[in-house]
Amino acid sequence: MIEVKNVVKKFGDFTAVDNISFKVNKGEIFAFLGPNGAGKTTSIKMLTTLLKPTSGEVFLNGHNVTENPDETRKSFGIVFQDPSLDNELTAYENMQFHAILYGVKKEVYKKRIVDLLKMVELYDRKDSFVKTFSGGMKRRLEIARGLLHHPTVLFLDEPTIGLDPQTRNHIWTYINELNKKEGVTIFFTTHHMEEVERIAKRVAIIDHGKILIDGTIEEIIKKAGKESLEDAFISLTGSTIRDEKANIGKNQMRINSKLMR
Ligand SMILES: Nc1ncnc2c1ncn2[C@@H]1O[C@H](COP(=O)(O)OP(=O)(O)O)[C@@H](O)[C@H]1O
Numbered sequence: 001m002i003e004v005k006n007v008v009k010k011f012g013d014f015t016a017v018d019n020i021s022f023k024v025n026k027g028e029i030f031a032f033l034g035p036n037g038a039g040k041t042t043s044i045k046m047l048t049t050l051l052k053p054t055s056g057e058v059f060l061n062g063h064n065v066t067e068n069p070d071e072t073r074k075s076f077g078i079v080f081q082d083p084s085l086d087n088e089l090t091a092y093e094n095m096q097f098h099a100i101l102y103g104v105k106k107e108v109y110k111k112r113i114v115d116l117l118k119m120v121e122l123y124d125r126k127d128s129f130v131k132t133f134s135g136g137m138k139r140r141l142e143i144a145r146g147l148l149h150h151p152t153v154l155f156l157d158e159p160t161i162g163l164d165p166q167t168r169n170h171i172w173t174y175i176n177e178l179n180k181k182e183g184v185t186i187f188f189t190t191h192h193m194e195e196v197e198r199i200a201k202r203v204a205i206i207d208h209g210k211i212l213i214d215g216t217i218e219e220i221i222k223k224a225g226k227e228s229l230e231d232a233f234i235s236l237t238g239s240t241i242r243d244e245k246a247n248i249g250k251n252q253m254r255i256n257s258k259l260m261r
Pocket residue numbers: 011014016034035036037038039040041042043
């Protein structure tokens with residue numbers, strides 16, 4: 001379903017993603033974990049045609065992402081880290097806009113928007129402006145919108161960031177059902193290890209642009225010689241805190257050199 005081969009992304013002379021390779025099988029729930037700045041969002045952007053890899057290849061649903069971006073775009077949905085809804089439109093209008101953008105036919109989207117808004121319990125608020133919504137409602141709307149064109153793969157970049165436990169629970173229950181009922185392949189990032197333990201089948205941990213480990217949760221815990229995924233995560237990524245400082249130094253240098261220009 002997803003195949004990443006030796007992918008590198010450089011921003012100037014800074015390597016954000018450093019030769020990563022992995023596969024995600026059809027129907028799998030895959031968690032892509034790593035500390036802030038590890039390279040998760042940059043990787044997702046390359047998987048979803050928003051950024052071109054500096055080198056390497058990405059295949060999604062049989063399409064070469066760089067060679068066939070249009071075909072690729074039709075096969076996935078995405079819920080992004082930064083809210084990307086239009087606050088000045090209603091919930092319904094946001095959905096409609098997205099449907100049109102993705103070329104979903106009117107006779108299809110009319111029914112689907114109703115069904116999806118009902119699924120995320122926002123149908124009663126369909127004509128409210130998004131600017132009146134809470135963070136949780138916006139997230140639910142984004143998830144519904146990500147499903148408008150029945151993707152075979154759904155990308156979720158920190159979908160539950162800043163949400164209360166009730167809403168997080170609601171969202172993961174829904175995503176889990178989507179996977180079980182419709183076989184949608186799920187690729188997600190989060191900082192909440194209990195969410196990973198609850199739904200993910202396989203996990204990869206990335207830090208400083210490199211994949212440190214991948215496998216099932218049990219395999220990762222075992223390989224790291226720890227008791228829980230959280231302990232494994234900390235022991236694997238914790239040792240690089242010193243490098244993190246070096247990295248901050250590098251970032252600062254980049255900023256300084258930009259300022260000097
Ligand atoms: N457009 C960009 N230009 C320069 N550096 C970037 C850009 N986007 C991301 N980076 C850097 O790449 C690294 C990885 O970022 P990102 O993929 O957003 O990490 P994560 O999502 O894991 O927190 C960070 O050091 C970040 O500052």
